[in-house]
Amino acid sequence: MITTMTSFILLKTNSFLLSMNKEDNVNWFHGKISRETAERLLKEEGEDGVFLVRESNTSPGDYVLSVLHQGEVVHYQIRRHGEDAFFSIEEHTTVHGLDTLIQHYRTDSNGLVTPLSGVCKGQPPPHESRTQGTTNLLHRATHAGELNIVSHILARGHYQGRDAKNQDGQTAVHIAAKAGHDKILEKLIDSGATVNVRDSFGYTPLHYTCQNNLPSTTELLVTRGHANYQMRHAPTGQVPLHDAAMRGHIDCIKVLLKLRAPSHPRTLAKDTPADLAKHYGHMDCYQLLKNYKPDLPTTTKSQWYHGTLNRDEALKTLEEYCRQHNITDRASDGVFLVRYSERHRHPYVLTMLSANTPYNFIIRSENEWLFIDDGPLLESLERLIEHYSAVPDGLPTRLATPVPPKTKPPLPDFSTMPRNKKKKLKLTKADTPDSQLTSPSSATNNNAFDLLTRNLSFSSDFSMNDTLNNNDGVSGLDDGETYKVPMKNTAVVSLAENYNEISINSDGQLSTLQEFIPMSELTLGPLLGEGEFGSVLRATYSPPNQTPMQVAVKTLHVQHMDTNKREFLSEAKLMMSLRHRCIVRLIGVSLGPPLAMVQELVGLGSLLSQLVSGTCTQSEVRLWARQVAEGMDYLERCRFVHRDLAARNILLHTRNQAKISDFGLSRAVSTDSSYYKASRGGKWPIKWYAPESYNYGTFSHASDVWSYGVTLWEMWSGGKQPYGEIRGVEAIQLVENGQRLEKPDDCPEEIYDIMLECWAYSPEARPTFARLVAAFTQHADYENISQLVHECDDVHV
Known part of the structure; x- marks a missing residue:
């Protein structure tokens, strides 16, 4: 027999059901079938x-x-x-x-x-x-504050719609949090609903409680829902504490500080909550944040600080600890230690394991604050470790298992710490002669390969001028030293030497860069793509007194904003000077936030997509190969090193016009240097890299030629993945053992010969891009596309 209360609930449920939208016609999903x-x-x-x-x-x-x-x-x-x-x-x-x-x-x-x-x-x-769902019964009941209906819905066994998103990308948790429906929120959390999720506007439920001054709901989300108080609003980099501070919601600020949220997180513009509170006139919040002293940390140095260790010793210490305590690969996530490094003016380095991969993060200091990358400013080393033990906040995982140090003599003062004598790192592998291009010498540079497998976790970098992320230097190299590949001009330069022409006034405006584009002149449209470093959106650029144009806008993700504004704009200024029909034009930059590049919109998408489609003719592929070589020859004459040349980064303006794109890794080199030395982190496209690049972080026009050879292989293989499904480190071992990619089935011999020339182990043995342009222009077999080439030559961008 149905009780009166149950009947009431069912009647109200039916009324909600009648007002629900019909499901979109997307019935192509079949669940977990074989x-x-x-x-x-x-x-x-x-x-x-x-x-x-x-x-x-x-x-x-x-x-x-x-x-x-x-x-x-x-x-x-x-x-x-x-x-x-x-x-x-x-x-x-x-x-x-x-x-x-x-x-x-x-x-x-x-x-x-x-x-x-x-x-x-x-x-x-x-x-x-889904991108945006429909407003379902749970959304409507939550919005109306109908606790009984929500309870009834969630009581239906394993209800699958608890994390469904409405047309604004908001879940029921978002809706309950915004409205302060704590009882409903408790039900949702207890049912397993996701708390750490952003809506279409980039906000989490915790952002909304701090915006709407709901301290009890804020506390509920963190304590019961384990909400991550460091999740950022992507366009601004603001965490919930920023939202509370800029609105003067002091009670929410007090709750977050009580729950150990850091008091000095930073936005993309490097503003702390105290900065925002002061700017908006909330002086009570400003004084609270400025003078806040957190409770004493619950962790101590004796649990994880090891004094002087180098990278290899730190990794061996972590691995030995895992063996002794029977910690498996999957359980090794978050095993960590902190060490002292003589290599940098910031002496501390955090070494940790995640997915059985080692990571090294420099702990930097500024005005007595400590921080990692763009993370919050923290009061002490102990407080920093406590923070990253609670939330990952940019690390690959949160710190979970400290590795205690062995008994060691006390560490001397930093000022008296003895320095190691500098040692030169020498290349032990002989250059591969041209006669062995198809089967180069199998003698392996074991030192270089061991260096890679120890230190390159596909997100590492190489040390220079103390600009590191996820690595603290190359084993065997001291500060200021780099491996120099034998060439006529071998000086390795810092980017900072070339970027002296930019000027930013006190208002943050550009005084020498004319191509500054205010965000007010950009109307952002749909997302075109999402990568590791940023997003690409279609947009309309409407400059004053000019016809609006369709453009592509590339914005940078929060976690990749470690490059300062001056360097970003200086590099953009150099790139905007590039004008060539085979290169995607950079129109201008916007200071944001976030910083963004505005470039011409290239309509047919990536070359890789066209190759995989199987619709490309031999004539088109030969034409594109020539155009890519032309564009790279122009970059070489402008002294630009691309560093990420691949089919995925070639765009097609028309079927007869290819353009080189994605200069996110490109760098300029000085007039007296042939090489650029990598100094920042990030995931590297290892399978496209020359030996000197993956071994020593050294890039040049010759290393771009190696990448061009791999790009040619992609073209004639129909867009296949170089080296198949093997890992990057295994591909490197094949190269070091003298092997090269095999000739694609439909590839002419003369094209494969060009690839092999590009893959000469010695940089000096590789052809120049000017020579490659000539090879794709003068060969007799290309006469059948000469007219097509001339037609494309008449197109000016």
Whole structure:
């Protein structure tokens, strides 16, 4: 028998159901079915281009797109990036929402074997995987504050819609937090609803409680929901404490400080909450934040500080601790120690393991504050370790297991610490003669390879001028020393020497860079792509008294803003001087926040997508190869080193015009130098790098030539992944053992000969880009595309 209360709840539930929107027609999702079942379902449909999406059986959180083409089923892995429903197929464009991704491939193949057409009917994809869902019953009940209805919905076994997003990308947790519905929020948290999630505006539920002055809800989210108080608003870099401070919500500030949130986090503009409180006239909040003294840390140096250790000793110490305590690879996440390093003026280095990969982070100091990268300013080393033990805040994982030091003599004062004598690092591998291009010497530079496998975790860098992230230097090199590849001009220079022409006035405006674009002149449109370092959006640029134009805007992610504004703008100024039809034009920059580059919009997408589509002719590929060589020859004459030349970074303006793009890694070299020395972190495209680049962090026009050879291989292999599925470190070992990529099936011998010349081990043995342009222009086999080339030569950008 149904009770009166239950009847009341069901009646109200029905009224909510009547007002719900209908589900969008995206019924192509089939859950966790097997590969064989997917193939059977698609073949039963029989129509070319019919498709379905299923959960990955091998990679939790990922999906698989299965599509029928010419009677066979092709499967594509859909990778999830982060926790906010960003997806990509292989290395192609990253988009927000599984539904948006599928729509992207329904309008054009964009690199697939065929455009997606017919739907193999299933069910809608999970709400948490979609860009924007529909307002469902739980959203409406939460908004109305109907605790009984929310309880009834969540009581239905394993309710799958608790993390569904509405049209604003907000979950029920967002809605409850904004309204201060604490009882409903408790129910949602207890049901397992996700708390650390951003909506379409970039805010988490905790941001909203601090904006709306809801201290009790703020405390509930952190204490019961384990909300991350350091999650940032992407466009500004603000954490919830910034929001509370700029609005004068002192009670929320007190709650966050009580819960051990750092008092001095920094925005993209390097503003602390105290700065914002003062700027907006909230002097009570300003005084509280300025004078705040946190409780004594619960951790001590004796638990994790090891004194003087170098990188190798620190790693061995972590590995030995894991062996002694039977800590497996997966359980090693967050094992850490802190050491003293003589190599830098900032003496402390945090060494840690994540996914069995070592990471090293310099702990910097400024006016008695300590910080890592763009993290918060912290009062002491103990407080810093306590903070990163609570939240990862930019580290690969939070610190979990401290490794105690062995008994050692006390550390002498820094001022009297003896310095090691400088030692030269010598190259032990002989240069490969031209006669051995197809089968170079198998003698391996073991020192260089060991150096790489110890220190390069595909997110490392090489030391110079104390600009480090995730590494504290190359083993065997002291401060100021670099390995110099034998060439006529071998000086390695710092970028700072070349960037003296920029000027920024007291208002933060540019006085010498004419191409400054105010954000007010940009109307941002849809997301075109998402990468490790930033996002690319379509936009309309409307300069005063001029016709609006369509452009692409590249913004930088918060965690990659360690480069200061002056250096960013100085490099942009140099890049804006580049004018060539085979290079994507950089129109200007915006100071933001965030800092952004505005460049011409190139309509046909990446060369890689076209190659994978299988629709490219030999004539087109030869033409593109020549145009890329022309663009790189121009960069060489302008003394620019690209550092990331690959098919994914070549864009097609038309089928007859390729343009080099993505200068995020490019650097200028001085007029008396042929080399640039890498000094910043980030994930490196190792499979495209020359030996001197992955071994010593040295880049030149000759190393760009090596990358050009790999790009040619991509072109003639139909966009295949160089070296297949093997890891980058394994590809390096093949190169060091004298092996090279094999000739693609449909590649002419003379083209493969050019690739092999580009892959000469010695930089001096590689051709120049001018020679490569000539090779693709003068050869008799290219006469059949000469007219096409001339037509393209008439196009000026």
